Amino acid sequence: MDPKRPPFPEADQFPLGRARGLVLAKDEPLSRRGRGLGLPEVPIQFGRGIIPSVASPPVGMARGVQFPLEEAGFGRARGLLLSSPEPTVGMGRGAVMEARASLETKRSAEVKEKMPELQVEVPPIVPKGPFGTGSSLVSMFRGMGIEPAKTWGRGAAPIGHVAAGDVGLDVQPKPGVVETLSMPQKKKEHQLDESVSFMGRGFAGFGRAAMPQMTVGRGPISSSHPVPHFAAPFSSSTPLVSEDAPIPPETAPKVEVKIETVKEPLEKIGTKGNPVAIGSNYIPICCKNDSVFQYHVTFSPNVESMGMRFGMMKDHRPTTGEVVAFDGSILYLPKRLEEVVHLKSERKTDNMEITIKVQLTKILPPSSDLCIPFYNVVLRRVMKILGLKLVGRNHYDPNAVVILHKHRLQIWPGYSTSIKHTDGGLYLVVDVSHKVLRNDSVLDFMNLIYQGSRESFQDECTKEFVGSIVITRYNNRTYRIDDIEWSKSPKDTFTLADGTKKLWDHHKGTGPTTADPSSQREVITGEILLLPELSFMTGIPEKMRKDFRAMKDLSMHINVGAEQHTQSLKKLLHNINTNNEALSELGRWGLNISQEILVTKGRTLPNETICLHSASFPTSPTVDWSREVVRDSSISTIPLSCWAVFFPRRASDQAEELVNTFSRIAGPMGMRIERPIRVELRDDRTETFVKSIHSQLTSEPRVQLVICIMTGNRDDLYSAIKKLCCIQSPVPSQAINVRTISQPQKLRSIAQKILLQINCKLGGELWTVNVPLKHLMVIGVDVHHDTSKKSRSVMGFVASLNRVTFQMPNEEIINGFRVCLLAALQKYYEVNHAFPEKIVVYRDGVSDGQLNTVEHYEIPQVLKCFETIPNYQPKLAFIVVQKRISTTLYSYGADTFGTPSPGTVLDHTVTNREVDFYLMAHSIRQGCGLPTHYVTVYNTANLTPDHLQRLTFKMCHLYWNWPGTIRVPAPCKYAHKLAFLSGQYLHSEPAIQLSEKLFFL
Template sequence: MDGKQPPFPGAPYGRGVARPISEPLVGKGGEFGVGRGFLMPISEPTVGMGRGAVPAMDVKRPDKREEMPALQSEEPEVDPMTTKVVVPGQGSSLMSMFRGMGIEPGKTWGRGAAPIGRGSAGDFGAGVQSNMSTVGASALHPEKEQQPVSFIGRGFVGLGRTVSPHMGVGRGPTSPMGLLSPISAPLSLASMPSVSEDAPAPPGTPTKAELTTESVGFIGRGFVGLGRTALPHIGVGRGTTTPPGMSPITTSSSLPGAPSITSPMGLLSPLSAPLSLASKPSVSEDVPAPPGTPPKVEVTIETVGESLKKIGTKGNPVSIASNYIAISCKNEAVFQYHVTFTPNVESVSMRFGMMKEHRPSTGEVVAFDGSILYLPKRLDEVVQLKAERKTDNQEIVIKIQLTKILPPSSDLCIPFYNVVLRRVMKILGLKLVGRNHYDPNAVVILGKHRLQVWPGYSTSIKHTDGGLYLIVDVSHKVLRNDSVLDIMNVIYQESRESFQDECTKEFVGSIVITRYNNRTYRIDGVEWSKSPKDTFTLADGSVTTFIEYYRKNYGITIKELDQPLLVHRPKERSKPGGKVITGEILLLPELSFMTGIPEKMRKDFRAMKDLTMHINMGAEQHTQSLKKLLHNINSNDEALRELERWGLCISPEILLTRGRILPSETICMQSASFVTSSSVDWSREVVRDTSISTIPLNCWAIFYPRRAADQAEELVSTFSRLAGPMGIRIERPIRIELRDDRTETFVKSIHSQLTSEPRLQLVVCIITGNRDDLYSAIKKLCCIQSPVPSQAINVRTISHPQKLRSIAQKILLQINCKLGGELWTVSVPLKYLMVIGVDVHHDTNKKSRSVMGFVASLNSMLTKWYSRVTFQMPHEEIINGFRVCLLAAVQKYYEVNHTFPEKIVIYRDGVSDGQLQTVEQYEIPQILKCFETIPNYEPKLAFIVVQKRISTTMYSYGSDHFGTPSPGTILDHTVTNRDWVDFYLMAHSIRQGCGLPTHYVTVYNTANLAPDHLQRLTFKMCHLYWNWPGTIRVPAPCKYAHKLAFLCGQYLHSEPAIQLSEKLFFL
């Protein structure tokens, strides 16, 4: 159009508005690649995908998508891309570490199963065919049957995360018109080099691929982003709206005489000259700009991607509340600057001092770490200040340069907000103890138990799918009235001969608080050779005694001058500037107070009842406590001023939203089935109806000390009466009465019996008291040396005649499980499915070593389980042992079913948010690689991380009343993680306290499991823990893995015998 801008009379104009095109957008094979939704040239004519499925251009394979009657969503999945392109999901045998950047030699796959990146067919969607283009598939225009019209990636285009917004395809949704605006000149891409090499074009290839003669700047919500690509000139990625108030974007053509185009953030103006990208440098190169190009400014704009598809539909809607409080930020952005000092200033404290002198220029509100400065306001692009170094009067030039513009909800801003919140809590008079804030003025004294309880709050700020939220949970700190010195005196009176050993056993590993500064410390040792009369060196180099130090600094007079000192060894930490801080901290027992509940008190039912009255809050009390904190913040002028400095405003109300209650499940037994009640408890049904399968107990032995003979006889008689109605056949046992209850007596007798009677199916031991040493010895003998299922019973458990019947029933069910029997199941309509649970426990014997428990299902009913254990040192990766266990489980599945599992669902416990990327990028590729050892085997895989230690709390809500959510309550929006497909599930029933859900994060999913499928399958798995006739908080295989890892890490300290791997011997 000869460089003239076309008029658009009456056409909409502004943010996110698309305009029509008159010609299609066409790409040739081998010229483009799609990797995570961004565009780049590649040399290989392959298809590069990120987080999506890869179109198969040469092989047609049927789309194997299993019918799931009970899990299937009611809404049919309609794929607008039909016939010509077949998507094999993520069934490739190789997981690319480059996440579909178009540079791998084969097919790549990521998180989703959606075709072509994360998208589906574009607006034309009439049909799809392959044109051997690495961009993906192209929609066929209805009127021009063989003319490719549009690139497909969710059917929309945008600027993406690219520094140069010349073109991009991102996540911006198209306008209702679904079309592109015209440009007035061709866009040349043919001469662009590939990512990996400058490969010559094949013969016959045109030198220019003119995409269109009338096309234009791409619109996707009007945003600019960085682009996860090595070539930012063409950005196709996760763009979202940039902060309002940003300066216009200027783009310039590389052709001589072409004018620069300045456009508002919402829309790019039409180009009046061809836009050549071939000559643009890569990110790492510094190539001189052509004459007339505006100066290059190294400023990046961080953007946030839109939420993933994670919301399910199954279940009944319900009103729920959560301990999330909305935070709004009035600031348009947070600005990051790089600060340089010339000549260089090594001292970080001196840098802080120099920056403080220039508060009039930077403002009062700053966050500075020595080189990076964050401000809530924008300065000039480059600011130069001068300061004088006081040590040598040298003039220092301070250069402050803008490097990044962050939206207020950026993850980089959250640490500042948490610092602001900490200041607010201090203004309210709360004391920081550890990471939480407590109110010592509201202390509750439990004089009878010599305890005091400090009420308080744990707080954090997090960005979720619903925006920026403050998460507040009620916390209680239990402190003892007795100091460590008082407890030492008690120990001395009770055991003078082994005093030091008993003190070490009591205190090492415990947490103490020093009330003069409200700081907590972990005790790593006791220094018996030192006392408060010893000296130490202060930071300024002066030497003083402990007695003098506490008198001068805290006004405390030390009374006991010969007491030993407690040792705390803090972890190595680095200060800004690279200085590493190491050493020991010595504490006085007289000034240190134990925290937590004493072990003796935990075994005292009445004492624990008194304590739980104060620390276990119901939903109504919990929400009232949260509202009280919010009221205190919003009614305190000083606290509001502190928030206002960063433009923050905290809502006075907690979050109210909508969730769902999943349908009740049907429990299936041998000849009966029933729907679970609202309390999800089937303890009556499980002893009334026959289990799915029972193992006859023909040969078993019971060992007991002489003083427990009556209880043993009564237990055996009760077993005989109850076994028949429960469908269990049980013979009379071999009785072995022991002369005493010493560990050696038990072990010697059991070993002798196992040697003389090799057909022995079960060993039952009745022990007196809580004897960890005896329990450990019995389990080592029966799990490692002479593998046989064993059952340890405390004599106190069976000493109450009125409770013996119900206790004996539970013991019989547990014994049946240990022998290989099956109790109950639920319907899971997935054929050839394997469900795996993984958990990690730290070995108490060798604290640096950890143990991984692995439990996998072996049949379609999910009633047969295979278990393994691996140990690893800190420098060893858990995945090494995981691969061994996984391959063994798959082989065992084949032995049982004569086929390999087609779908594998892994529930991995013990992974924090910070480790999710590591799991995705390292563990999962290793898992996929291990399948290559089995010829022609490519199972579908879903990997779900299970998080129990979370601060999220849910409440049911109705008629201004807060209660405990019903089992099966799901929340899969608003409070969920914006980077992952995740949900919160409250599977278990709570009689006292608040609703503590479990967080499930789907890190990887090629099993074609939609959000509804994942949620319902997870809820079903929470019904299958046979040690409890009801639902539990985590899926059953996770709980089994935890029990196994705990047994091995706490008592066995070794791998159990392989002969027990197909039995739940660890229950």
């Protein structure tokens, strides 16, 4: 406590009331509590201002100024106006008095310059006779600069200006003259000021304490006697009561009920292109309820156990109803209760009575985002009612299983479902899903591994199974294997709550068991131990993925066309709408699912023109220009004069034939190729390749390209070659599998594709499209997780130097965004002699839950880069690219559904209330239309929806590793390839010498 703080008055002194400031008559024994205390017969008031001597009239501690007691005036107040026997008071920032004419002009001029105008509408006040004859009124005025003909407040509070002076001025206003603005009087010149307290001078001011016979304010208005100053504030914690205005008994504060409104979607619809009818896997949902009511539930005394909370709320279903969604503190109901409901429950552990307070906090529209989670819970119940099994996050039908005996696989058809709120309202999104299971158990795979490698059996099993997903057929649950417990077997025992039980006996009855239990080891998933015999592998085996015929048989059942896709959706909708139990479950929340899928209007963007060195052509309906690109020269080609080919001895014939084919086809493609340096290796070991390449690069530093012909798919060899050529001795490299070039009838087309890829890696440019935006830089960003260090991520960053060339720094994490961007801007300046005026960033690999992170973390990094360059403020558009979405599009015509054509865009109804759109840029030969979702998070480049959509479609034409359109913009694809190479094989940043080439293709 401050030692200078004045003592608090004794309890037997006059009772005080509570207010923000009151003016009391001189003979009135009571005053109210303000921010300081005022007692008529006690010479001290407590505030934040000054304190007078004992002989002086009672004053408070104020931040304002003082004037002689006989002067009539008032200070700034938030308080009440009292009846006519008391001095006339009002509400303002000071007192009104007559000042000397010599001061009026000077102070008025200063005040007009300093005071802001009040921008608040003032309600008219009708006076009822002389001011002060009415009852006490509460005023809430806070403004300044009021014209002297208006009053403002919750009562008829007169508002006046204050006459003020500076130190050393002797102001002698006439006592007793107060001008009130609610009564017409002779107009006077006024001056207005606010100032701090000055000792020994007569001033009008405001403070924080109420004062008898004076106006109510934030401080007292006192005599001009010198008063000592206390800087320490003082506040009272003793409740004070006034007979004039008794305080009502304490009641609980009323919680304001908020009504959530649905935001209108933004204007984001483009106009370019041809209108087409588009179907989608969105099914409209109607909600019969007008509102959903949110309540806050509190337990007194507090109940920590969530299970106990749920049990107590379940006991009060007669009050809340059977339809509830409760998470432990927030309760959602489709019906409205009283604003505050008190319930009683008994805690079973100690028989203590618990008071449950249920208070209404918010009224939600049925399509609110807060309602979506428990709508999806209802949907999961409906899927269970239909007999579908939940495996992972999707539901499958084990009764409709498809068995592929030849490949020992099972395919479970099913659905991926969710309820979303989009621009068009509430929709059920349904996608067809398939679960691939193997007929072989984990034990079967263990036996195969044991037969192949007995010495390293445990290591091979760990490598094969850890991280894999298995399913137990007895409960249809999936698990991820974390480890294998070699020290345990099914004959071991474990303890349950009811005693000790053998694990083997525990699993009896869960399925057929034929193996010797003592020979099995336990598979660990978290804290769960699984039997290998009862655990079945899921997913497609890696060996099968490389088998073309096996994948073709599998894709016939998995990659369903648009018509089959929609038929599966309609079958699910029919099952829901014909099942009374499912309809009853939906009806509890007032949900009604339509039986028809959504059909709306979209657009097909205009076809682009592909430009080569001396030719240009429009794209075909299949957006494939593989023939045209090899018939004419590329935009720019790099002569290949010094290059080396490394191959093992058994692949010498294929290597020679490939080099000869290069020589024959290079001319028409505009490339000039010299004979290579041929290096034949005695074997295909990794050490042999690495030593030979390193020796050749050391002896011949002018080598432009290294080509390695490998036997088989060997990741260790590929990784070693890339580390050597990308980090240690930076040079573009090309790895070719000998099987790829072993078929003479396909060698020419394969060699053409390899030559195009080599030209890109050397720094050449293949084709382009017309981009009207000048001085534009396009950036692609993607992140890949490093396989060697799980906690580390690799960011691929690809920025265009001009319309057709790209520059690719690489960073391990997204924190290096600024470093990459500054390097790209510097390189752009070197090439174009100016910085880009517009920058468009395509950011891949971001989910809906990470959009806020992008907006508040990554975009500021980009903006800070511009601050490091003097007088440089480019326009920026930041677009998030999302590929992993559940939206499917179909073309619609003549009552049939098909695959939409490339360039189909949909920017309404199914969009998510952002500046977003769906674009399907690539051609689909088999399956459904899988678009890409683009969300514009930041846009100061003034790019319209048409600009963003067409620019994105153009960028999908510029991936030089594929003569056609791809699913994402080319910079994103390049960034993905770069990040994948660095995170999967290099585990380090590539050499800076390669940063201007597409060496990672």
